[in-house]
Amino acid sequence: MDIQTIRQNTPGVTHVVHFNSAGASLVSQQVLAAQIDYLKEEAQYGGYETASKYESRLEEFYSEAAKLIHASPEEIAFTESATVAWQRAFFSIPMEKGDTILTTKAEYASNFISYLYQKEKQGINIKVVPSDGSGEIDLKKLEESIDESVKLISITHLPTNSGLVNPAEKVGELARKYNILYLLDACQSIGQYPIDVHKIGCHFLSATGRKYLRGPRGTGFLYANKEILKSCIPSNLDLHSANWIKDNIYEKRTDARIFETWESNVAAKMGLTQALKEVNILGIDNIWKRVVELSRYLRSELEKIETVAIKDIGSIQSGIVTFTSSMKASQLQEALNAKGFNTIVSPKNSTLLDMSDRNLEEVVRASVHYYNTEQEVDDLTAALRQIL
Ligand SMILES: Cc1ncc(COP(=O)(O)O)c(C=O)c1O
Structure with a gap:
C-alpha cells in the first residue's frame, strides 16, 4: 500500500491526526x-x-x-x-x-x-x-x-x-x-x-x-x-x-x-x-492487514503507559482500540482534541450489556485506519503521556 500517495489524496491528514474512523473517516479527495x-x-x-x-x-x-x-x-x-x-x-x-x-x-x-x-x-x-x-x-x-x-x-x-x-x-x-x-x-x-x-x-x-x-x-x-x-x-x-x-x-x-x-x-x-x-x-485483505498491524502497534504503545488500561476483548482484534485512564474519558478526549488528535468517547449506553458486565462507564476509542501512520501512533501516545 502506497501510504504516502493515499495521504496526499486525503485532505484531512494535514489538519488533524484522525483516530476516529469508527466514528467517521476522513474521505479521499x-x-x-x-x-x-x-x-x-x-x-x-x-x-x-x-x-x-x-x-x-x-x-x-x-x-x-x-x-x-x-x-x-x-x-x-x-x-x-x-x-x-x-x-x-x-x-x-x-x-x-x-x-x-x-x-x-x-x-x-x-x-x-x-x-x-x-x-x-x-x-x-x-x-x-x-x-x-x-x-x-x-x-x-x-x-x-x-x-x-x-x-x-x-x-x-x-x-x-x-x-x-x-x-x-x-x-x-x-x-x-x-x-x-x-x-x-x-x-x-x-x-x-x-x-x-x-x-x-x-x-x-x-x-x-x-x-x-x-x-x-x-x-x-x-x-x-x-x-x-x-x-x-x-x-x-x-x-x-x-x-x-x-x-x-x-x-x-x-x-x-x-x-x-x-x-x-x-x-x-x-x-x-x-x-x-x-x-x-486497494483490496480489503490489504486494508485489514494494515489495520491489524497499526492497531497492534497502538495497543503495544498504550500498554507502556502506566496510567492507561486497554479495554479491548476478543481473540482477533480490529482497528477499534479502547482504553480507560487515570482521567475521565470525556476530559481526556477533549484534551487530546485540543492538541489536534481526534478520538471519541464510547459511552456505557451504546453497548449497555457488555459495558455493564465489564464494569465500564465509558472508554476512549482511538480507531485506526490504513491511512494512519506509525508516526501518528507515536505522536498520540506522546500526547497521552503529556496529558496524563
Ligand atoms: C455496531 C454499530 N452498529 C450500527 C451503528 C449505526 O450506524 P449508523 O449511524 O450509520 O446508522 C453503529 C454506529 O456507530 C455501530 O457502531
Whole structure:
C-alpha cells in the first residue's frame, strides 16, 4: 500500500491526526470531488436531468458494494445509514408473540432498542447469548439456546466499544443448520474486515458509508440475499419499491431495491460509489492487514503507559482500540482534541450489556485506519503521556 500517495489524496491528514474512523473517516479527495462535481451539475442542469446523465455511473454503486461482500448487485439496496438498512431488514421479519430473537452481549444500542420495541409491541422474547472467555459470542451456548421459538439470530459483527470481532461465519453455520434467519450488523466491519456473505450465510447485512468505507455521511446499504427476497415483506412500499399497475393492484420489486425509497441523496451515492471503488482497488485483505498491524502497534504503545488500561476483548482484534485512564474519558478526549488528535468517547449506553458486565462507564476509542501512520501512533501516545 502506497501510504504516502493515499495521504496526499486525503485532505484531512494535514489538519488533524484522525483516530476516529469508527466514528467517521476522513474521505479521499476523489470522494469529495465526486460529490461536489455532481452537486455542481445538479445546480446547473437540474437534479433529475443530472441523475439521468449519470445513470450508468450510479448503477456502479450496486456492483461495487456487491463485489466487496461477494454478493450480486440485485441483492444491494442504498440507504442513508446502517441503522436505516438494519431497521428495514429487521422490521420486515414477521414476528409473533412467543417468537425469540437470539443476540449477543456486545449488541449495539439501536438494535437492542428495536428488540425491546418488538417485545413491547408483539410480545417476542429476547435471549442474550453469553460470551466466551475471550468476549466473543459463545457458540456452544448459542446452539444450546436454539429451540422451536427462535425466529432470528441478530448479532453485531464488530461492536462499537471494543476491538472484538464476533465469529460471524460460525454463527452462520448454526443459523443454516437450524434454518433460522440471520441478520448481521456489519456497520463497523465493512471497509476494514473481509466479508463474504456466502461464507457467512446471513440473510441480511447492514453497512454504513462514513466509517471504514471512507464514504460520505448519510449513506449506507443493505444486503438482502436472493432467498429472502423471494418471501420478504418490507414494512413500507412506495412507487420505487413497487409498481402501481391497476386501480387495486400493485407489483413489488423482486430485487433488494424493494428496501429503498424513490428519493435519495444522489450526490452522496456518487461519493459512496467512489469510496467503494477505492476499497475494491486497494483490496480489503490489504486494508485489514494494515489495520491489524497499526492497531497492534497502538495497543503495544498504550500498554507502556502506566496510567492507561486497554479495554479491548476478543481473540482477533480490529482497528477499534479502547482504553480507560487515570482521567475521565470525556476530559481526556477533549484534551487530546485540543492538541489536534481526534478520538471519541464510547459511552456505557451504546453497548449497555457488555459495558455493564465489564464494569465500564465509558472508554476512549482511538480507531485506526490504513491511512494512519506509525508516526501518528507515536505522536498520540506522546500526547497521552503529556496529558496524563
Ligand atoms: C455496531 C454499530 N452498529 C450500527 C451503528 C449505526 O450506524 P449508523 O449511524 O450509520 O446508522 C453503529 C454506529 O456507530 C455501530 O457502531
